[in-house]
Amino acid sequence: MDSNKEEVPLTPLWGKRSFLRLPFIVAKDLTQARHLLKLLVKRDLTGRYSRAYLGYTWAILEPLLLAIVYTFLFTILLGANDPLYSVKIIIGIIGWQLFARSVTTSTRSISSSINLFQFARIPKTVFATSSVLTNYVLALISLSCLIPFFFIHDLTLSFQTLLVPVWLFLICFTGWVIGLMLAPLACKVPDVINLVNFLVRAGFFLSPVMWTYDMFEKRFGEGWHSVLAHMNPTVVPITGMRDAILGESTAIPSYGYLMCFSIAICGYILGSIIFERKAHRAVVNV
Numbered sequence: 076m077d078s079n080k081e082e083v084p085l086t087p088l089w090g091k092r093s094f095l096r097l098p099f100i101v102a103k104d105l106t107q108a109r110h111l112l113k114l115l116v117k118r119d120l121t122g123r124y125s126r127a128y129l130g131y132t133w134a135i136l137e138p139l140l141l142a143i144v145y146t147f148l149f150t151i152l153l154g155a156n157d158p159l160y161s162v163k164i165i166i167g168i169i170g171w172q173l174f175a176r177s178v179t180t181s182t183r184s185i186s187s188s189i190n191l192f193q194f195a196r197i198p199k200t201v202f203a204t205s206s207v208l209t210n211y212v213l214a215l216i217s218l219s220c221l222i223p224f225f226f227i228h229d230l231t232l233s234f235q236t237l238l239v240p241v242w243l244f245l246i247c248f249t250g251w252v253i254g255l256m257l258a259p260l261a262c263k264v265p266d267v268i269n270l271v272n273f274l275v276r277a278g279f280f281l282s283p284v285m286w287t288y289d290m291f292e293k294r295f296g297e298g299w300h301s302v303l304a305h306m307n308p309t310v311v312p313i314t315g316m317r318d319a320i321l322g323e324s325t326a327i328p329s330y331g332y333l334m335c336f337s338i339a340i341c342g343y344i345l346g347s348i349i350f351e352r353k354a355h356r357a358v359v360n361v
Contacts (some may be wrong), residue, residue, distance in 0.1 A: 181254025
């Protein structure tokens with residue numbers, strides 16, 4: 076080989092990308108790949124319950140059956156006397172499952188599709204996004220299990236109810252950006268996936284699934300406990316969903332909303348930068 080031959084430096088398939096432009100480039104890549112995203116979501120929805128006799132009915136039955144168990148535990152064994160408690164648990168389960176699945180599937184997005192990334196020119200955020208959107212659609216389907224409770228408890232639909240899909244989207248968006256930050260590391264260190272699974276199981280008890288915001292406020296009041304609780308990105312959205320469906324108005328402090336949206340926005344900026352800068356190297360070095 077000619078020693079005088081000048082070596083050409085290797086660059087990623089997408090070329091050089093400015094550090095500050097990465098969040099905008101991720102959004103642009105996903106917009107350009109929207110048709111592929113639709114196909115992937117349709118494929119995932121078709122395959123999710125393709126071998127189950129009840130099909131998509133399981134998306135409705137799962138939160139309903141879990142709510143029956145938790146309602147029994149808290150109402151009969153612990154003496155909870157809220158007539159709407161079962162409805163609040165169902166809403167909490169739907170919101171938490173969406174968040175947990177968004178985090179875990181996006182964290183595994185690189186390692187589970189690594190062969191495609193190595194041989195196809197596809198934005199690596201596509202597979203993480205498609206799985207999260209699939210979970211979002213299933214969460215919307217799961218909400219239909221609440222229909223009977225509107226008649227049982229004489230609940231009414233209002234303009235506030237239209238905010239439910241918005242709160243759900245905020246939940247899956249936050250879970251998605253957390254997964255983007257962890258996905259490159261999970262590709263190199265598989266133990267990260269096991270750690271995320273453990274944290275998700277532990278986070279179930281730290282999130283407003285079996286307890287409500289009013290229960291927390293009555294027990295701990297305001298102060299550092301409240302600030303710490305609002306660092307959980309599911310507290311405000313799940314509470315907002317409950318208020319929107321039940322027609323209630325929980326007194327969430329302004330800093331709670333600020334922390335919730337800040338986590339989502341800052342998480343997207345940081346997650347897109349980490350993912351775009353580290354994902355290619357993680358795939359190549361596997």
